[in-house]
Amino acid sequence: MQVHRTDIQKHRKSFMDKKRIVVKIGSSSLTHPETGKINLVKMERLVRILTDLRNMGKDVVLVSSGSIAVGRQTFNLKEKPKEKALSQACAAVGQARLIMIYQKFFAEYNQMSAQILMTKDTMLNPISRENALNTFEKLFEMSVIPVVNENDTVSTDEIEFGDNDTLSAIVTALIDADLLILLSDIDGLFTDDPNVNPDAKFIDYVDYIDKDLEDMCKGSNGAFGTGGMATKIAAAKIATDSGADMIIANGHDVHIIEDIFEGKNVGTLFTAHKIKDFVLLDYIKTPQYGGKE
Numbered sequence: 071m072q073v074h075r076t077d078i079q080k081h082r083k084s085f086m087d088k089k090r091i092v093v094k095i096g097s098s099s100l101t102h103p104e105t106g107k108i109n110l111v112k113m114e115r116l117v118r119i120l121t122d123l124r125n126m127g128k129d130v131v132l133v134s135s136g137s138i139a140v141g142r143q144t145f146n147l148k149e150k151p152k153e154k155a156l157s158q159a160c161a162a163v164g165q166a167r168l169i170m171i172y173q174k175f176f177a178e179y180n181q182m183s184a185q186i187l188m189t190k191d192t193m194l195n196p197i198s199r200e201n202a203l204n205t206f207e208k209l210f211e212m213s214v215i216p217v218v219n220e221n222d223t224v225s226t227d228e229i230e231f232g233d234n235d236t237l238s239a240i241v242t243a244l245i246d247a248d249l250l251i252l253l254s255d256i257d258g259l260f261t262d263d264p265n266v267n268p269d270a271k272f273i274d275y276v277d278y279i280d281k282d283l284e285d286m287c288k289g290s291n292g293a294f295g296t297g298g299m300a301t302k303i304a305a306a307k308i309a310t311d312s313g314a315d316m317i318i319a320n321g322h323d324v325h326i327i328e329d330i331f332e333g334k335n336v337g338t339l340f341t342a343h344k345i346k347d348f349v350l351l352d353y354i355k356t357p358q359y360g361g362k363e
């Protein structure tokens with residue numbers, strides 16, 4: 071089916087009507103590339119923009135990476151820790167610091183924020199899944215912005231999501247959000263890795279995620295930024311099947327969030343196709359969507 075550009079434009083213009091939004095930001099977008107230290111100006115801008123969305127009456131969730139990156143900085147480690155215990159120690163220290171900074175910035179705008187840490191187990195266990203959902207709902211009712219991350223301090227290979235692209239899509243589906251914004255270190259989806267292939271073409275709109283698209287993005291992990299394009303497509307599948315639109319956009323300048331709500335043609339838009347009888351658990355149990363295979 072041919073989708074007309076005017077329809078896409080009209081669709082983008084309706085983003086201001088979104089009621090529940092999840093924004094995901096990765097470690098590389100939160101830190102200075104030269105030093106790996108936290109980019110405070112960017113974090114503060116992000117907090118201001120999210121608070122403004124909350125002030126418009128929208129429910130807002132921030133999925134933020136950075137626990138390991140910030141912990142690494144604290145311990146002055148030059149390389150990403152390979153040892154599990156060291157990586158988890160970094161996460162324990164880093165997550166607390168990260169939240170401390172978020173809370174400080176949110177408080178400056180009189181905005182309450184909260185921390186929610188999850189593992190795959192949280193979602194697989196029906197009681198903790200229900201509890202997590204109830205907590206989100208209560209926080210929205212109380213005008214709080216939850217800041218979510220994987221619980222990296224206790225996660226093991228068996229129970230980890232592995233990347234926050236997947237986690238943010240699962241949160242989107244759990245809380246029935248209507249928009250997921252993945253802030254990445256790339257403008258969006260390309261036909262090939264633009265860092266390697268100068269002929270790679272930008273794709274600003276994806277209607278259906280078909281096998282061809284999934285195959286095109288396979289093996290692109292790493293080359294396409296933090297989570298890799300394959301995890302972003304997997305995230306898009308969960309989000310769009312659950313009934314949310316998803317946008318991959320470049321988080322270099324977080325004002326792009328405002329551009330998205332103004333209906334500007336930025337990033338790659340994946341449109342929602344709500345599946346009747348959508349069962350989130352089916353996706354979480356599938357290795358492709360649940361982190362490491």
Ligand code: GLU
Binds near residue numbers: 096138139220
């Ligand atoms: N949860 C990890 C952290 O906060 C990052 C995972 C990811 O960026 O996908 O350090």
